[in-house]
Amino acid sequence: MVSKEMHELGAKRSVIRELFEYGKQQAAVVGKENVYDFSIGNPTIPAPKCVEESIIELIKTVDPVEIHGYTSAQGDFEVRKGLADYMNGTFNCNLGAENFYMTCGAAASLTITLKALTVDSTDEFIIIAPYFPEYQVFIKNAGAKVVVIPADTKSFQIQMNLLEESINSHTKGIIINSPNNPSGVVYSENTLKSLADLLKKKSKEYNKPLYLISDEPYREIVYDGIKVPYVPSYYENTIVCYSYSKSLSLPGERIGYILVPDCVENDQDIYTAICGAGRSLGYVCAPSLFQKVILKCMGKTSDMALYDDNRKLLYDGLSKMGYQCVRPDGAFYLFVKSLEGDSVKFSENAKKYNLLIVPADDFGCPGYVRVSYCVDPEMIKRSFDAFQKLKDLYKTEK
Amino acid sequence: MVSKEMHELGAKRSVIRELFEYGKQQAAVVGKENVYDFSIGNPTIPAPKCVEESIIELIKTVDPVEIHGYTSAQGDFEVRKGLADYMNGTFNCNLGAENFYMTCGAAASLTITLKALTVDSTDEFIIIAPYFPEYQVFIKNAGAKVVVIPADTKSFQIQMNLLEESINSHTKGIIINSPNNPSGVVYSENTLKSLADLLKKKSKEYNKPLYLISDEPYREIVYDGIKVPYVPSYYENTIVCYSYSKSLSLPGERIGYILVPDCVENDQDIYTAICGAGRSLGYVCAPSLFQKVILKCMGKTSDMALYDDNRKLLYDGLSKMGYQCVRPDGAFYLFVKSLEGDSVKFSENAKKYNLLIVPADDFGCPGYVRVSYCVDPEMIKRSFDAFQKLKDLYKTEK
Numbered sequence: 001m002v003s004k005e006m007h008e009l010g011a012k013r014s015v016i017r018e019l020f021e022y023g024k025q026q027a028a029v030v031g032k033e034n035v036y037d038f039s040i041g042n043p044t045i046p047a048p049k050c051v052e053e054s055i056i057e058l059i060k061t062v063d064p065v066e067i068h069g070y071t072s073a074q075g076d077f078e079v080r081k082g083l084a085d086y087m088n089g090t091f092n093c094n095l096g097a098e099n100f101y102m103t104c105g106a107a108a109s110l111t112i113t114l115k116a117l118t119v120d121s122t123d124e125f126i127i128i129a130p131y132f133p134e135y136q137v138f139i140k141n142a143g144a145k146v147v148v149i150p151a152d153t154k155s156f157q158i159q160m161n162l163l164e165e166s167i168n169s170h171t172k173g174i175i176i177n178s179p180n181n182p183s184g185v186v187y188s189e190n191t192l193k194s195l196a197d198l199l200k201k202k203s204k205e206y207n208k209p210l211y212l213i214s215d216e217p218y219r220e221i222v223y224d225g226i227k228v229p230y231v232p233s234y235y236e237n238t239i240v241c242y243s244y245s246k247s248l249s250l251p252g253e254r255i256g257y258i259l260v261p262d263c264v265e266n267d268q269d270i271y272t273a274i275c276g277a278g279r280s281l282g283y284v285c286a287p288s289l290f291q292k293v294i295l296k297c298m299g300k301t302s303d304m305a306l307y308d309d310n311r312k313l314l315y316d317g318l319s320k321m322g323y324q325c326v327r328p329d330g331a332f333y334l335f336v337k338s339l340e341g342d343s344v345k346f347s348e349n350a351k352k353y354n355l356l357i358v359p360a361d362d363f364g365c366p367g368y369v370r371v372s373y374c375v376d377p378e379m380i381k382r383s384f385d386a387f388q389k390l391k392d393l394y395k396t397e398k
Numbered sequence: 399m400v401s402k403e404m405h406e407l408g409a410k411r412s413v414i415r416e417l418f419e420y421g422k423q424q425a426a427v428v429g430k431e432n433v434y435d436f437s438i439g440n441p442t443i444p445a446p447k448c449v450e451e452s453i454i455e456l457i458k459t460v461d462p463v464e465i466h467g468y469t470s471a472q473g474d475f476e477v478r479k480g481l482a483d484y485m486n487g488t489f490n491c492n493l494g495a496e497n498f499y500m501t502c503g504a505a506a507s508l509t510i511t512l513k514a515l516t517v518d519s520t521d522e523f524i525i526i527a528p529y530f531p532e533y534q535v536f537i538k539n540a541g542a543k544v545v546v547i548p549a550d551t552k553s554f555q556i557q558m559n560l561l562e563e564s565i566n567s568h569t570k571g572i573i574i575n576s577p578n579n580p581s582g583v584v585y586s587e588n589t590l591k592s593l594a595d596l597l598k599k600k601s602k603e604y605n606k607p608l609y610l611i612s613d614e615p616y617r618e619i620v621y622d623g624i625k626v627p628y629v630p631s632y633y634e635n636t637i638v639c640y641s642y643s644k645s646l647s648l649p650g651e652r653i654g655y656i657l658v659p660d661c662v663e664n665d666q667d668i669y670t671a672i673c674g675a676g677r678s679l680g681y682v683c684a685p686s687l688f689q690k691v692i693l694k695c696m697g698k699t700s701d702m703a704l705y706d707d708n709r710k711l712l713y714d715g716l717s718k719m720g721y722q723c724v725r726p727d728g729a730f731y732l733f734v735k736s737l738e739g740d741s742v743k744f745s746e747n748a749k750k751y752n753l754l755i756v757p758a759d760d761f762g763c764p765g766y767v768r769v770s771y772c773v774d775p776e777m778i779k780r781s782f783d784a785f786q787k788l789k790d791l792y793k794t795e796k
Contacts, residue, residue, distance in 0.1 A: 001607065001664050002671040006514050010674030046462040055457055064444040068648045104502055104652065104681070111680030116404050134677070141678045209399065250466045252686025254502065254652075266399050273400040276408030279532070280539045282509030283502070287685045288650025 005140075014133065016040060019347075019356045026354055036383035038371040039356045041181065041332065043249040045302040045374070051248060054296035058289065067292065071285045073275060075102025075257070079295045083257065086298040091230035099261055101274050102286035104254035106217045106243030107134065110175075111281060113213055113239055113258055114142035116273035121145070123172040125213075128158055129364030130182050130335070132215070135175055144172065151365045156185040156326055156335070160194050167202045173211035174199070179218035179228065179330025182363050182370035186226055186329040189234075196235035209237045209265040217243040217256070220301045222330040223308050236263040239270070244294055246331075249302040255290040307332050310373040313380050318371075321384075321391050332374040335360070338367050339394040349393060353386035403538075412531065414438060417745075417754045424752055434781035435754045436769040439579065439731065441647040443700040443772070449646060452694035456687065465690065469683045471673060473500025473655070477693045481655065484696040489628035497659055499672050500684035502652035504615045504641035505532065508573075509679060511611055511637055511656055512540035514671035519543070521570040523611075526556055527762030528580050528733070530613070533573055542570065549763045554583040554724055554733070558592050565600045571609035572597070577616035577626065577728025580761050580768035584624055584727040587632075594633035607635045607663040615641040615654070618699045620728040621706050634661040637668070642692055644729075647700040653688040705730050708771040711778050716769075719782075719789050730772040733758070736765050737792040747791060751784035 013021075019039040027035045058067055074080070080097035087095050103109045114125065123144040127135045129151040139146045147166050152159045163174070176195075178187035187195075199210045214231040219242070222228055232238040243256035260271050314334050318325050324337035336357070338346040343359035343366055350357050350369075360368040373380065411419075417437040425433045456465055472478070478495035485493050501507045512523065521542040525533045527549040537544045545564050550557045561572070574593075576585035585593075597608045612629040617640070620626055630636040641654035658669045712732050716723050722735035734755070736744040741757035741764055748755050748767075758766040771778065 001517070002514055002667050003517055003675070006671040006674035006678060007667060008674065009677055010514075010670040010672065042468055044463060047466055051466075052457050052462065056454060059450050059453055064450065065442060065647065068445055068449075068650050070440055070649045104685075107680035107682050111678075116400055116408075118401055119399070137678055138680060141680070249463065251468045252466050252683060252689075254682065254685050269400050269405060272408040273404040274408065276404035276406065277401070279407055280404060280509075280535055281679050282505035282536060282539070284505050284652065285650060287502075287652050287688070289687075290685070291650075 009137065015362055016358050019358060022351070023356050030354060033382065035354045035356070036379055036386055037356045038373070038375060039358055041372050041374060043246055043251060043302065043374055044376065045249055045306050047249040048297065048300045048302055050297045050300050051250070051293060054293045055289065057296070058292055067289055069288060071102070071288050071291060073278060073285055075100065075286055076288070076291050079291045082295045082298055087259075090299070091233070093230060093233065093261070095259070095261060098271075099259055101258040101260070101271065101278070102291055103256045103258055103278070104283055104286055105245055105256045106215060106241055107138070108254070108283055109241035109243065109256050109258045110135070110138045110213070110215060111141055112274055112277045112283065113241060114138055114144065115277035115281060116270060117172055117211060118142040118144045122170050124168070124170045125172055126163065126166055126174040127364070128163070128174070128176060130156070130180065130360055130368070131175070131364050132177060132181050133362045145170070147171075148364055153365075156180065156183040157187060157191045158195060160198055164198055164202070167210065169206050171202075171206075171210055173213050175213045175215055177215045179222060181218065181331055182333045182358070182360055182365075183326050183335040184328025184331045184333045185326060186222060186228060189229060192229055192231065192234040199235055199237070203237070211264070212238045213241060214238055215241045217246050218331040220247040221304060221307065221332060223311060224329065226329050228330070232261045232263060237265055239264065247301045248294070248297060250290065253287060253290045255286055255294060307374060310375065310377055310380060313377060314371065314373050317380070317384050318387060321388055323387070323391070332372060334371040334373055336369050336371055338369055339391070341367060343367050343369055350390050353389045355383060355386045355390060407535065413760055414756050417756060420749070421754050428752060431780065433752045433754070434777055434784055436771070436773060437754045437756055439770050439772060441644055441649060441700065441772050442774065443647055443704050445647040446695065446698045446700055448695045448698050449648070449691060452691045453687065455694070456690055465687055467686060469500070469686050469689060471676060471683055473498065473684055474686070474689050477689045480693045480696055488697070489631070491628060491631065491659070493657070493659060496669075497657055499656040499658070499669065499676070500689055501654045501656055501676070502681055502684055503643055503654045504613060504639055505536070506652070506681055507639035507641065507654050507656045508533070508536045508611070508613060509539055510672055510675045510681065511639060512536055512542065513675035513679060514668060515570055515609060516540040516542045520568050522566070522568045523570055524561065524564055524572040525762075526561070526572070526574060528554070528578065528758055528766070529573070529762050530575060530579050531760045543568070545569075546762055551763075554578065554581040555585060555589045556593060558596055562596055562600070565608065567604050569600075569604075569608055571611050573611045573613055575613045577620060579616065579729050580731045580756070580758055581724050581733040582726025582729045582731045583724060584620060584626060587627060590627055590629065590632040597633055597635070601635070609662070610636045611639060612636055613639045615644050616729040618645040619702060619705065619730060621709060622727065624727050626728070630659045630661060635663055637662065645699045646692070646695060648688065651685060651688045653684055653692060705772060708773065708775055708778060711775060712769065712771050715778070715782050716785060719786055721785070721789070730770060732769040732771055734767050734769055736767055737789070739765060741765050741767055748788050751787050753781060753784045753788060
């Protein structure tokens, strides 16, 4: 009597959620301080002070009917104008308010964009492992087909030859996510240039634009002075999906945007279809108070130094023990090679030591685990003993 | 290159929006005080004081990581528990947190519910004119078929004989909206009883549950001591879709819920499919700060006395002039019979006097116009002269 597909989706908890819930149960048994939960990517650094200050200023000084009222479906004009000005100053581009569509976060940005672009069920979107598992769900929701490119486990960049083979006349777009969840890798300039060259060549071959959907919620979470390039300056047919969940530590508030630059082929039609898709999916407007808050906090982020400390602590600690870790340049995940081929079993073994790490099978990259380091640094320190025991377990077994 | 359907939806501004934009242009020409804009259903009464107070208290006293963090997909447990307690106290029912799924407002409640229930494209949902135009969009998004029951223009209740004829083996559910946008009518107890009897009979006949989706954003906006009945107590297979947009004047904040009571057949499966549909459509969780705000404002509303004053002023004024008005018991719309058969032309004529009223054709009820009275009462007073001139125009023409 209900949609089978939706029922399955609702019944199947993600591996991440399963581990998180297990951690809460286990904490009740062995004590919270003895469970090392690296499962969830929930920011643990508070929003910057400007968020609190902006909320209070808006509430105290602006008419509540205006603050809490509907904005236009594409978002408040002043907010979008401020966003364009900020982006122009940061990335030396030439955007206006009309290039932005405010959304309820990255998931909404993606579902709306995919629904706007999908013409029929033969359309294909390519995703590159390791990828955020919900991409599969969102592409299916749009009624299109998912095509997966296996991970490049040497550098965690993109295997261009495999991507090239996968592009065909049905390909509508490619989703990239850099800094990447779960690998923590930032795509290099070389990768973006090769990707752009390939997509241009293939667009010509099939005589149609191939859209690059750049999912960038971790854009500002980068280390060692790395800058995430502005993707549309490498490849014109780029649609940017952004969220403030991570950069401003506001994941529950559901605020983000879609950016369709003028250089995108059929930009006006795409923007119009995005307005239609937002309407169709029931997104009336992005939350109004937080639209105004992000305008006031433009360019600010939470204190990333704390994630950086965690990153170093965890990367150095695990590397020293002999774990093979992908060096994370961004986001707040450490991607670690499983000590056996079956990463699900490896994650199960880790639970013996109350160590909760996520097997990357659902990210399209079996043989690895994701260790979220948006956690208390003291927990990282306490966890090393458990990581050592896990290592020893495999030594013994050999 | 983009979805034709989404493009059309994005390109076609609603009649309401067209009128609203026209009003803004016209205000620049003739002066704001000389334009009588009754087009939009945007609350003009500020949110009650408890909203401001709750926001400030939460921001000042609770850890920002908690306030702005992800809640579980179905909503914060404490919020849902508080909501269940409030509903139990108000409607003498027996609900728990597990019956509620928090959403980004009524549109999200509806898109999620419809997507959860729709099994395939042969499924039909019945809507009853006059209806909120977006119902058509939301049902199509779920991939189901829309069936319209023409308006009962005598009482604006439901033509049960027509509804009975429209139910068949494909019928999945019926959407009702009481207090009604655009008619302002509240379904009587008699209507609900007859509706329940009919649906029970037909469920038996087709040997399957027929789901009643009760869209209730105006539940608290009622006058003369009228109470909106708790629909599940009349018909067990009722799913309630609610929004705080109108009752707390928070339309831009996107906060509402879906209620699936235990008495609904397959309640667990429906709730699970709702979780799946929310995930599929990209709704990660309802905005977290406002989940906590509504918990603190449970049972409060904006000052409805102001809408009531407007209602009387407008209803009495127009009735005295000879307009045929439907007596509004709830919401903030006055439904008025057009002075000619073509209500689009009538609305065009009204524009001659800078009077912006919405033809109800898109609400499935041609021959009527919707006059929103969530406006400044002074504007209502100033508009009477224009309403009189519009009346006189038709006198002259006769």
